[in-house]
Amino acid sequence: MMGKSGRRMGGALLACLLAVPVAQAATHTVALVSLQDDPRYQSRRLERHYPGHPAGRLWHATQLGAADAEVGLRAAGHALKVLEATASNAAELGKVLQQLKAQRVAYWVLDVPEAQFAQAVQAAGHSALLFNASAPADVLRGSQCAALLFHTYPSQSMFSDAMAQYLAARSWRHALVLQGGDPADQRQAEAWQRAAKRYGIKTVDTKVFKLSGDPRERDLANPRLLTNDRNHDVVAVLDADGEFARTLPYATQQPRPVVGANGLVALAWHPQWERNGGPQVNRRFGRLAQRPMVGQDWAAWVAVKSVAALVSEHSQAPLPEQARRLRSGQVFVDGAKGPRLSFRAWDGQLRQPVFLAHVDGVAGTAPLDGVLHPTEVLDTLGVDEKESPCQAKP
Amino acid sequence: MQSKKSPLPNVQAWCVQAWRVLAMAAVLACAGAAQAQTVYVSSEKDNKVLVFDAAGKLLSKIEVCKRPRHMLFSPDRSKIYVCCGDSNQLGVVDRASGKMVDTVPLADSPEIFDLSPDGKVAYVSSEDDGVLAAVDLTTRKPLFQIKTGGEPEGVLVTRDGKFAYVTSEEANVVHLIDLVSKKIVKDIQVGNRPRRFAASPDGREIWVSNELSASVSVIDTATQAVKGRVLFQIQGMRASDITPVGVVMTRDGKTAWVSLGRANHVAEVDVATRQVRRTVLAGKRAWGLALSQDDKWLYVTNGLSDDMTLVDTQAGKAIRTVAAGRVPHTPLVGP
Numbered sequence: 001m002m003g004k005s006g007r008r009m010g011g012a013l014l015a016c017l018l019a020v021p022v023a024q025a026a027t028h029t030v031a032l033v034s035l036q037d038d039p040r041y042q043s044r045r046l047e048r049h050y051p052g053h054p055a056g057r058l059w060h061a062t063q064l065g066a067a068d069a070e071v072g073l074r075a076a077g078h079a080l081k082v083l084e085a086t087a088s089n090a091a092e093l094g095k096v097l098q099q100l101k102a103q104r105v106a107y108w109v110l111d112v113p114e115a116q117f118a119q120a121v122q123a124a125g126h127s128a129l130l131f132n133a134s135a136p137a138d139v140l141r142g143s144q145c146a147a148l149l150f151h152t153y154p155s156q157s158m159f160s161d162a163m164a165q166y167l168a169a170r171s172w173r174h175a176l177v178l179q180g181g182d183p184a185d186q187r188q189a190e191a192w193q194r195a196a197k198r199y200g201i202k203t204v205d206t207k208v209f210k211l212s213g214d215p216r217e218r219d220l221a222n223p224r225l226l227t228n229d230r231n232h233d234v235v236a237v238l239d240a241d242g243e244f245a246r247t248l249p250y251a252t253q254q255p256r257p258v259v260g261a262n263g264l265v266a267l268a269w270h271p272q273w274e275r276n277g278g279p280q281v282n283r284r285f286g287r288l289a290q291r292p293m294v295g296q297d298w299a300a301w302v303a304v305k306s307v308a309a310l311v312s313e314h315s316q317a318p319l320p321e322q323a324r325r326l327r328s329g330q331v332f333v334d335g336a337k338g339p340r341l342s343f344r345a346w347d348g349q350l351r352q353p354v355f356l357a358h359v360d361g362v363a364g365t366a367p368l369d370g371v372l373h374p375t376e377v378l379d380t381l382g383v384d385e386k387e388s389p390c391q392a393k394p
Numbered sequence: 395m396q397s398k399k400s401p402l403p404n405v406q407a408w409c410v411q412a413w414r415v416l417a418m419a420a421v422l423a424c425a426g427a428a429q430a431q432t433v434y435v436s437s438e439k440d441n442k443v444l445v446f447d448a449a450g451k452l453l454s455k456i457e458v459c460k461r462p463r464h465m466l467f468s469p470d471r472s473k474i475y476v477c478c479g480d481s482n483q484l485g486v487v488d489r490a491s492g493k494m495v496d497t498v499p500l501a502d503s504p505e506i507f508d509l510s511p512d513g514k515v516a517y518v519s520s521e522d523d524g525v526l527a528a529v530d531l532t533t534r535k536p537l538f539q540i541k542t543g544g545e546p547e548g549v550l551v552t553r554d555g556k557f558a559y560v561t562s563e564e565a566n567v568v569h570l571i572d573l574v575s576k577k578i579v580k581d582i583q584v585g586n587r588p589r590r591f592a593a594s595p596d597g598r599e600i601w602v603s604n605e606l607s608a609s610v611s612v613i614d615t616a617t618q619a620v621k622g623r624v625l626f627q628i629q630g631m632r633a634s635d636i637t638p639v640g641v642v643m644t645r646d647g648k649t650a651w652v653s654l655g656r657a658n659h660v661a662e663v664d665v666a667t668r669q670v671r672r673t674v675l676a677g678k679r680a681w682g683l684a685l686s687q688d689d690k691w692l693y694v695t696n697g698l699s700d701d702m703t704l705v706d707t708q709a710g711k712a713i714r715t716v717a718a719g720r721v722p723h724t725p726l727v728g729p
Contacts, residue, residue, distance in 0.1 A: 071543030072565030075581035277563065280503070280521050280545050332606060334563070334587050338656075339634045340606035376632070 026078050028311050030107040030304055031085040031100050032062045033120065035093065038113060040134075050242030051265040051359065052159075058111045058133055058300035059084060060289035065304025068284075076312040082109075082304060090116055097123035106319060107307045109133050109300055114140065121146040129310075129323055131303035134296040138191060141347040141383060145390035148323050150348040152306065153299035156188060158382035159266035160195035162354035162366030163259060165380070167234060168199040169368040172257070176232035177206040178248075184240035192238055192260075204232050209244050227252040236260045264363060266354050268295030269337075272361045277336040302335045302350065306343075309333050323348075323394035338365070339378065347390040351378040431686055433693055434726040435702055436462035436476055437719025443476060443487060448686060448727075450704050450716040458494045459485040464506045465726045469513035474726065475531075477504045477518060484516060484529065489728070498534045501527040506590065508551040508558065517558050517573070519546035526560050526571060538576055542569055548590040550600065552615075559600055559613075561588035568602055568611075570618055580618050584611040592641035592650060594665065601641050601650060608636040610652055612668065624668045626654055626661055640683035642692075644707075651692055651707075653680040660694055662710060672710050676703040684725040695722035 039045065040054055049055065062082045073080055085100055085108075087093040093116055100108065101123065109131045110120055117132070117140055124130055132140060132151040141155050167173065175196065179189050189206075196203055210220040219225050221244060227235055235252055237260040239245040245261035257263055271282050271292035285293040285301070293301075309332065314325045325331055327348060332340040337353045344351055356364040367377045379385075431448040436458075443456040443465070459478030462485065466475050474487040478497075482504060486496040501520035504527075508517050515537065516529045524544055528537040544564025551558045551573070558571045561584075568588060570580040585604025588611070592601045600613040601624075612622040626636045637655030643665065644650075650663040659673040660680055677696025680703070684693045692705040695718060702718040702725060705711065 068544045068564045070565070071562055071581065072567055072583075075565070075567045075583050277521075277545060283503075283522050284544070332586055334606050339637075340586055376634075378634075 026311075026315060028078065028080045028107065028307065028315065029103070029105045030062065030066070030080060030082045030109060030307050031105045032059060032082060032109045032111060032300070033085045033093075033096070033100070034058070034087075034111040035090060035113065035116070036086050036088045038111075040113070048242065048246075050246065051262060051357075052267055052295065053242060054111075054134060054296040055294045056289065056291055056297075058109070058296060060285065061133075061293070061297035061300035062109055062304050064281075064285055064288055065301040065308070068301075069305055069308030073308055073312055078308075078311055078315060080304070080308055080311070090119075093119060094123065101125075101127055107131070109303045110135075111296070111300065117149070118144065121149055124148060126320060129307075129319055129326075131306065133300040133303050137187065138383065139187075141349050142389045145347050145392050147392040147394040148319065149392075150303075150306070150323075150326060150343055150350070152303040152350045153296060154266075154268050154352065154354055155349060155382050156191040157194060158349075158352075158354055160188070160191035161198065161381045162266040162356060163236075163264070164192075164195035164199035164201050165366045165368045165371055166264070166356045166364050167201050167259070169364070169370065172233035173200060174202050174204050174231060174233045175236045175259075176227060176229060176234070176256075177203050177236045177238065178209050178226055178244075179206055179238045180209055180241065180244065182240060185238050188238040188240055188260075192236065203236075205229060209237075209239070211244055221247075223248050223251040224253045227254060227256070230254060232256060234259050235263075237262060264356055264358055266366070267357050268352070268354065269293060269298030270355050270357045270362050272357075273337070273355065274362075276338045277334075281336045298335070302333055302341070305335075306331070306333050306350070320394045327394060341378075344379070344385075346385045346388040347383065349382060351376065351381070353378065354381055430729070432728050433684070433702075434465060434474060434728070435682075435693075435695060435718050436465050436723045436726075437721065438463060438479070438697075438723050439720035441478075442719060443474070444719050444722075445492070446702070446716070446718075448691065450702065450714055452716070454492060456487055456492055456494065458487065459483045459497055463504075463723045465724050466507070466509055467726070467728055469509070469511075471728055475507070475509070475516065477507050479503050479505055479521075484518070484531075496534075498529055498531060499536075500529060501525060501536075501539065506547050506549050508549045510551060511553060511555045517549050517551055519549050519560060521545050521547070524562075526558065526569075528573070540571055540576055540578065542578075543567055543581075548588065548602065550591040550593060553597060559591060559602075561590070561602060563587045563589065563605075568600075568613065582613060582618060582620060584613075584620060585609050585623075589639045590641055592643045594643060595645060595647040599665075601643070603638040603641050603652060605637045605639055605655065608633045608638065610638060610641060610650075610663075622668050624652070624663055624670065626652070626657075626670060626673075628654070628657055628659060628673055631657055639681045640694075642683045642685055644685060644689040646689075649689075649707075651683055651685070653683050653694060655679055655681060658696075660692065660705060662707070674705050674710055674712055676705070676712060677701050677715055682722065682724045684727045686727055687729065693725040693727060695725050697721050697723070 087096040130149045136156040237245040239261040249258045249263045329342040433446040435444045445454045459481045461480035464477045476485040484498040488495045503522040504518045525539040543562025548561040568582040585607030587605040610624040614621040636657040640653035662671045676694040678699035679697040682695035694703040
């Protein structure tokens with residue numbers, strides 16, 4: 001269940017080749033925590049490749065993070081290894097987390113459904129720093145935030161702000177919103193409304209779509225009937241699942257771009273990102289994982305790199321102090337997205353650019369040119385200090 | 395985009411502007427005539443090397459291998475070596491005929507390289523393989539590879555040809571590599587995402603740009619340790635927008651010029667005191683730098699605005715900006 005040895009050969013080989021004497025390498029362990037029966041990773045689901053959804057388990061991404069950090073850490077007298085901590089289901093998670101605690105694993109990369117976060121936070125207590133690598137829920141950064149919980153994956157409001165900035169920059173200011181009925185769709189809608197208000201995007205109408213077997217409800221999933229109005233610039237589809245959104249591009253009644261869950265999508269990473277060292281990261285990942293790198297992979301990769309940046313300077317400090325250092329915004333990570341990245345003081349979110357992308361490439365990056373902020377332009381994405389309901393401080 | 399274009403409405407201002415342009419054209423013409431220099435610029439997405447005169451007038455274009463990036467002259471200056479990142483080759487351009495006459499195969503995704511003092515061996519950083527690869531330019535055969543940290547970039551071979559400094563962008567270190575024993579002898583921790591080098595003429599200092607730390611680290615070659623740092627600040631700009639990449643030093647070793655990337659400026663630094671004297675506005679994402687042979691002109695390639703800015707180093711002013719292909723990478727100035 002835990003641990004994995006066969007894939008570290010590359011690292012061992014590298015160490016031999018270099019043969020640099022290391023005084024006393026302190027080895028730090030990072031655990032990738034996940035559930036075997038996580039519905040996001042059911043094989044039929046993965047086959048769909050819906051944009052913005054994970055494309056596979058995050059193991060390779062954490063491995064790549066460790067491999068990328070290895071040489072730099074060695075120069076600072078440190079080493080880092082990643083182990084897999086997979087619980088067969090939510091009921092087993094507690095046992096796995098206790099085991100990590102017993103093994104004194106101090107850094108946990110969480111790739112679990114949103115519902116399991118509270119349990120992980122509670123189990124960790126003061127004995128581990130947690131990094132959320134795949135859950136966008138704002139509530140984890142808000143009312144359910146935790147002192148030692150960090151987020152390398154962007155929040156839903158960061159994605160929505162990025163999209164709204166892009167639409168505003170293009171002057172596509174009138175949106176027809178198609179929204180699903182799931183609670184997750186509702187949360188996307190809240191983030192959308194907040195962002196639309198911020199950037200002056202007018203919602204001309206909101207219609208509810210429904211994929212249904214009931215003949216009386218067939219119209220509710222008919223793209224042409226749902227998009228028959230004339231006075232909108234874009235169709236914004238808020239569909240956390242992705243199945244309905246896939247039916248929309250090029251199928252609307254009016255010739256209008258689709259944005260949101262399909263068409264133009266706000267993403268943490270894209271396999272065709274061609275600046276800031278993106279092609280190198282994508283190629284390294286592709287070689288390791290045999291599939292393209294997506295946002296959740298990026299977040300897991302950068303989480304391990306964040307641990308590396310932290311321990312190379314502050315490994316002697318107790319964990320709450322390490323968390324304070326991370327939240328001070330003075331520990332920097334290179335995420336191959338342009339600027340150096342750091343964590344927000346108020347909710348532990350990694351501030352970062354967000355891509356506006358279609359299936360084939362990146363159309364724009366947020367923050368868009370011309371968007372201003374009094375102290376840090378990256379903080380125009382997501383919940384800013386004064387709006388944050390997060391009270392937990394390390 | 396450059397400030398030169400400020401449209402001034404009244405006639406008087408126009409006259410002033412016109413005089414200034416004329417005067418500068420004259421200055422440039424003189425500089426060009428006196429030295430008859432040529433400025434070569436590799437254009438990544440055109441697969442060409444553009445040839446300019448010293449005043450920035452486009453003279454010709456040389457078809458080369460795919461995605462040309464870093465360039466160096468052969469020791470006798472009759473040839474230009476150009477590193478091609480997409481076709482994994484080192485192109486050999488004959489200057490007299492203005493044609494690429496040969497290619498040498500390289501490892502995956504090469505970007506920056508340096509030559510052995512005799513010009514017979516090229517040491518090339520290969521971003522994707524994470525190696526420094528040595529290639530014999532006479533036999534066109536690979537000699538050896540040395541594993542580095544992730545995304546190696548800058549390469550600088552010492553004048554005795556025995557050591558090389560290589561940056562690793564992922565590992566935030568400069569490797570000091572013994573080219574004889576083919577081993578890394580020291581990892582020197584520098585700032586975040588170290589990119590490129592300049593050596594002082596006396597060989598005592600190596601300057602390395604830290605793209606994500608808005609700084610340059612100064613390595614003392616006697617101790618092989620960082621002995622100082624230059625931090626760049628521009629009024630009204632945030633540290634995260636200042637991303638230094640290119641570094642060059644004047645022949646007297648008194649002045650360093652550093653390109654500040656997304657800050658769209660180049661900085662003039664006093665080498666002895668490590669103080670920034672002034673900054674000059676260039677184009678978008680200023681990276682590549684080259685000085686004219688008399689150090690009076692600085693050529694700056696701007697990767698995002700697809701142009702090259704000519705800076706008068708004495709006046710500290712950008713005089714002119716000329717179109718330079720698609721994603722211009724490296725400028726190279728020769729007689």
